[in-house]
Structure formats: C-alpha cells, structure tokens
Amino acid sequence: MDVVVIETPQLGDRSYLVHDGSVALVIDPQRDIDRVEAAAREAGVRITHVAETHLHNDYVTGGLVLAQQHGAEYLVNAADQVSFARAPVMDGDTFSVGRLSVRVVATPGHTHTHLAYVVRDETHDGGAEAVFSGGSLLYGSVGRTDLVTPNDTAALAHAQYSSVRRLVSSASPDAALYPTHGFGSFCSIGPASHQDASTLGEQATSNHALTDPSEDHFVAELLANITAYPAYYAHMSPLNAAGPAAADLDVPESVEPSELARRLHDGEWVVDLRHRVAFAEDHLEGSVAFEYGNGSNFTSYLGWVIPWEQPLTLLGSHEEVHTAIRDLARIGIESPDAAVGPATDGRSTGSQGSRGEEPGRPGGDRSEGPGTSWVGAMAPGVRRRSYPHGDWSLLRQERSAEDVVLDVRRPDEFLASHVEGALNVPVYELLHRIPELPAERIWVHCATGYRASVAASLLDRAGRDVVLIDARFRDAAGAGIELAR
Incomplete structure (x- = not known):
C-alpha cells in the first residue's frame, strides 16, 4: 500500500491517493483535481474509487467530477442528502480496491454523518493499515463540532469523544493516521500539533481527545476553545450536496482600463x-489589499471578508492571478475577472511611505510621477492612494493622544494580550463596523501584518485616515509598547 499526500496548505487540508501499484482510491479530493490526476499518472495507477469522509464545510469538493471523468465509484454516506448519483456507503461496509481492503467506520462529530476509512493491505507489508479520518481524529486534536447548527454543537462534541475512541479501536496501534484537516484549517479545534505524520497508537497517548478520562470535561474544554470560522463556510456544504461542476482555472482576458475604472x-x-x-505606497482608489503568497491565508480571509457572490476583479501579475483563481475556485468563487499587470510590481524598498512622505503622516491621493508602480496604467484617470506604514517604533514615535489603535485579531487573541487602550474589531467584522470607529487617525495591527493590511485597505477604501503597523505583535513589548491583559 502506498499513500500519496496531496497538500493544500492554503486551506490547511490534505487529500490522499491510496494505491496498490495498479489501482487507486482517492479520499477527500480538492476541487482542482488536476493535482490528483498528476499524482495518479506519476504513480502509474488507475483511479477506481473516490471517497468522501463528509460533506465538507471548508472547501468545494472535486470528488464528483473526478469520479465521473475516470469512471470511478463515488463513495458518499448513504445518509447524506445529495442531488447526484453516488455509491452509498454506511458503517461496517467493506469494499476492495485492487488488493486493498477498505472498511467504512461511522465517526459522527465533525458532522452528523461523518465517516472514516480503514485501509488494509493483506498481502504486503505484514498487513499494513492506514486510517483516513477526515475531520474526526486529527494530529493532537479533533475536528470542530460547531459547523452544523449551534443547537447541535454540544451533542456533536460528545459524539466526537466517542467516535475517536471507536476509531482507535478499529485498527492496530501501528496503523498510520491520515486526517484531512488540522494543518492550519479552521475546521480543527483545540491544541492541534504541528506534526506531519502519526499513528493511532501515538495519538492514543498524546491526543487530549483520547487521554481525557472525563467526557464532560473534554466537551467543556472543546466548547470553550471554539473561535470564529470563515463566513463562506455556510455555502460549502450546500454546494457539495448539489454536486459541484468542474472548475474553470483559466486566466481571463484582462479587463479594459475604462472598464476597471468603472468598476472602481x-x-x-x-x-x-x-x-x-x-x-500601501501606491494603489488605485477603491481597491483593497489581499496580498497573495508568502504563506498567507489569502483564500480564507478573502472568502471571509468580501460579501459572497459579489463581482470580483483580481489585480496582479499573470502568475498571481492564475494561482489565485485556482485557490478561489476551491471555495466556490467562480471565474473572477482580472486586470493583469507585469510580472513584477515595482515595489520600493523604503520602510515608510514612498515619494518623500513624512513618516506617520496621512497618505492620501497620489499623482503620476517617476518611480511609481504599474497600477496606474491599469486604470488611467482613477485617483491613486497611499497610506503610511511602519513597525512598532513608528507607533511609539508618531502616535498622537487622540489617535486610535485598532487590533483586528480574533477576540481570544485580544483577550490574551493587547496594546493598552486598543479597540478590537476582528478583520472579518470590520467592513460592517467601520461606522462605529472614531473619526480620528487609526493605527491598525494584527499578529503578523497580513490581517492588518486587509483592514487598512478597507479603512482607506472608506476614506478613513489609516496607518498600517506592518509588524509582529510579539515584538510590540520589545519596542516599548505598553501591553494589557
């Protein structure tokens, strides 16, 4: 038995190609199925089965299209209400994938109808086993239980406690564990570990869901650790139940400058x-910043912040737009338009504002001039904007008494430690709460600078006087910023 891991770090998920050297089972494929198909070609195997552990809440599946294109069995829980033909499976069912034996194990908790798959190779490797746990048992933790309805959260947490115990008893302690979630996904909850591999036996001695002898204590702890999750999650399960079509990953023709100007x-x-x-140094008035790459949570935060099913235009290099379209297709944002610029953005290396702006002073409108970035050519006639940016020393040196410090981290992060006197509005709530903020200049920060950059652009779009603190929160105290708890 060979297991090929197909990672989607942008969403903190993994898909799996499990094969015997000839035929393969795919578990929880992402919507961009070309990655799975490439893995199958490289392994020299034919895809005969595609299985879902659950109707996913954090991404649009590619399972149906993958199964249709390869004439494979599409295995989905018989209890799930779906609008497409599938091979219904339930607890205790077994089937073969070449020389591999697959057993279905009901593991309610992450959802009511969640399944896991225990795969065994009877003829090689001494009967090696692998457990594909989806959003049930994760490395160090479990999948969150609040994604169905608020009224079901506690009951599903109790079910999760029982399910992971049943799952551990369903295979040998040496069985390799392969979860779908838990690698940065918002679908995990509790003290998830950062390990890349594990076994059932290892989890039995280290995972709090398995070591806590009190079910009530486990449930209380799980519920206490629930934090917010992206707003687009509400749309994922219905899309998956309806049967998603193939994704269009092509980069469209770049919109005309006059059309981009109209949209803005x-x-x-x-x-x-x-x-x-x-x-921050130079952008089109009305645009917003969602920096792509560098390990950012671009997909999750764009889907969380921007209202669902609104017209969307991506502005960036061809490579950025191409990969961003793929990422957004995974969460059901279909075929956005694009304004495609050159491969580089002409970014300056200054630590403050560009073109001689005084550090800490408001940015404002920009005029054309030598050394400015290429964005102006994308929509001639559209005013350009900028705003100051810097690290914690800029805040310490330039902040006025009436200025506001806005912390756009989650409430639990804010409660753990925050800048003395700061306001807390999570970035995913900011769009609708901007009118609540004082009229004074706003210094915005987060944990690393990414969420703050999104927030700063939203504030700038609303005409507010904003400064971006592009720094890690953990460095604030060392820069002389007073913190409170």
Missing part, C-alpha cells in the same frame, strides 16, 4: 494581490 467608481470589489507594502 461603482464600488465593485477590485482585489490587489501585490505585497502589502507596495499597496
């Missing part, structure tokens, strides 16, 4: 993919 003028969402400093 009409308040449509134009997302600038460049580095947050390049955006």
Whole structure:
C-alpha cells in the first residue's frame, strides 16, 4: 500500500491517493483535481474509487467530477442528502480496491454523518493499515463540532469523544493516521500539533481527545476553545450536496482600463494581490489589499471578508492571478475577472511611505510621477492612494493622544494580550463596523501584518485616515509598547 499526500496548505487540508501499484482510491479530493490526476499518472495507477469522509464545510469538493471523468465509484454516506448519483456507503461496509481492503467506520462529530476509512493491505507489508479520518481524529486534536447548527454543537462534541475512541479501536496501534484537516484549517479545534505524520497508537497517548478520562470535561474544554470560522463556510456544504461542476482555472482576458475604472467608481470589489507594502505606497482608489503568497491565508480571509457572490476583479501579475483563481475556485468563487499587470510590481524598498512622505503622516491621493508602480496604467484617470506604514517604533514615535489603535485579531487573541487602550474589531467584522470607529487617525495591527493590511485597505477604501503597523505583535513589548491583559 502506498499513500500519496496531496497538500493544500492554503486551506490547511490534505487529500490522499491510496494505491496498490495498479489501482487507486482517492479520499477527500480538492476541487482542482488536476493535482490528483498528476499524482495518479506519476504513480502509474488507475483511479477506481473516490471517497468522501463528509460533506465538507471548508472547501468545494472535486470528488464528483473526478469520479465521473475516470469512471470511478463515488463513495458518499448513504445518509447524506445529495442531488447526484453516488455509491452509498454506511458503517461496517467493506469494499476492495485492487488488493486493498477498505472498511467504512461511522465517526459522527465533525458532522452528523461523518465517516472514516480503514485501509488494509493483506498481502504486503505484514498487513499494513492506514486510517483516513477526515475531520474526526486529527494530529493532537479533533475536528470542530460547531459547523452544523449551534443547537447541535454540544451533542456533536460528545459524539466526537466517542467516535475517536471507536476509531482507535478499529485498527492496530501501528496503523498510520491520515486526517484531512488540522494543518492550519479552521475546521480543527483545540491544541492541534504541528506534526506531519502519526499513528493511532501515538495519538492514543498524546491526543487530549483520547487521554481525557472525563467526557464532560473534554466537551467543556472543546466548547470553550471554539473561535470564529470563515463566513463562506455556510455555502460549502450546500454546494457539495448539489454536486459541484468542474472548475474553470483559466486566466481571463484582462479587463479594459475604462472598464476597471468603472468598476472602481461603482464600488465593485477590485482585489490587489501585490505585497502589502507596495499597496500601501501606491494603489488605485477603491481597491483593497489581499496580498497573495508568502504563506498567507489569502483564500480564507478573502472568502471571509468580501460579501459572497459579489463581482470580483483580481489585480496582479499573470502568475498571481492564475494561482489565485485556482485557490478561489476551491471555495466556490467562480471565474473572477482580472486586470493583469507585469510580472513584477515595482515595489520600493523604503520602510515608510514612498515619494518623500513624512513618516506617520496621512497618505492620501497620489499623482503620476517617476518611480511609481504599474497600477496606474491599469486604470488611467482613477485617483491613486497611499497610506503610511511602519513597525512598532513608528507607533511609539508618531502616535498622537487622540489617535486610535485598532487590533483586528480574533477576540481570544485580544483577550490574551493587547496594546493598552486598543479597540478590537476582528478583520472579518470590520467592513460592517467601520461606522462605529472614531473619526480620528487609526493605527491598525494584527499578529503578523497580513490581517492588518486587509483592514487598512478597507479603512482607506472608506476614506478613513489609516496607518498600517506592518509588524509582529510579539515584538510590540520589545519596542516599548505598553501591553494589557
């Protein structure tokens, strides 16, 4: 038995190609199935089965299309209400994939109808086993239980406690564990570990879901650790139940400059993919910053912040736009338009504002001039904007008494430690809460600078006087910033 791991770090998920050297089972495939198909070609195997552990809440599946294109059995829980033909499976069912034997194990908790799959190779490797646990047993933790309805959260947490115990008893302690979630996904909850591999036996001695002798204590702890999750999650399960079509991953023709100008003028969402400093120094009025790459949570935060099913235009290099379209397709954002610029963004290396702006002073409108970035050519006639940016020393040196410090981290992060006197509005709530903020200049920060850059662009779009603190929160105290708990 060979297991090929197909990672999607942008969403903190993994898909799996499990094969015997001839035929393969695919578990929880992402929507961009070309990655799975490439893995199958490299392994020299034919895909005969595609299985879902659950109707996913954090991404749109590629399972149906993959199964249809390869004439494979599409295994989905018989209890799930879906609008497409599938091979219904339930607890205790077994089937063969070549020389591999697969057993279905009901593991309710992450959802009511969640399944896990125990795969065994009877003829090789001494009967090696692998357990594909989806959003049930994760490395160090379990999948969150609040994604169905608030009324079901506690009951599903109790079910999760029982399910992981049943799953551990369903295979040998040496069985390799392969979860779908838990690698940065918002679907995990509790003290998840950062390990890349594990076994059932290892989890039995280290995972709090298995070591806590009190079910009530485990449930109480799980519920206490629940934090917010992306708003787009509400749309994922219905899309998956309806049977998603194939994704269109092509980069469209670049929109005409006059059309981009119209979209900005009409308040449509134009997302600038460049580095947050390049955006702060020079951007089109009305655009917003969602820096692409560098390990960012671009997909999750764009889907969380921008209202669902709004017209969307991506502004960036061809490579950035191409990969961003793939990422957004995974969460059901279909075929966004694009304004495609050159491969580089001409970002300056200054630590403050560009073009001689005084550090800490408001940015404002920008005029054309030598050394400015290429974005102006994308929509001639659209005013350009900028705002100051810097680290914690800039805040310490330039903040006025009436200025506001805005912390856009989650409430639990804020409660753990925050800048003395700061306001807390999570970035995913900011769009609708901007009118609540004081009229004074706003210094915005988060844990690393990414969420703050999104927030700063939203504030700038709303005409507010904003300064981006592009620094890690953990460095604030060392820079002389007073913190409170």
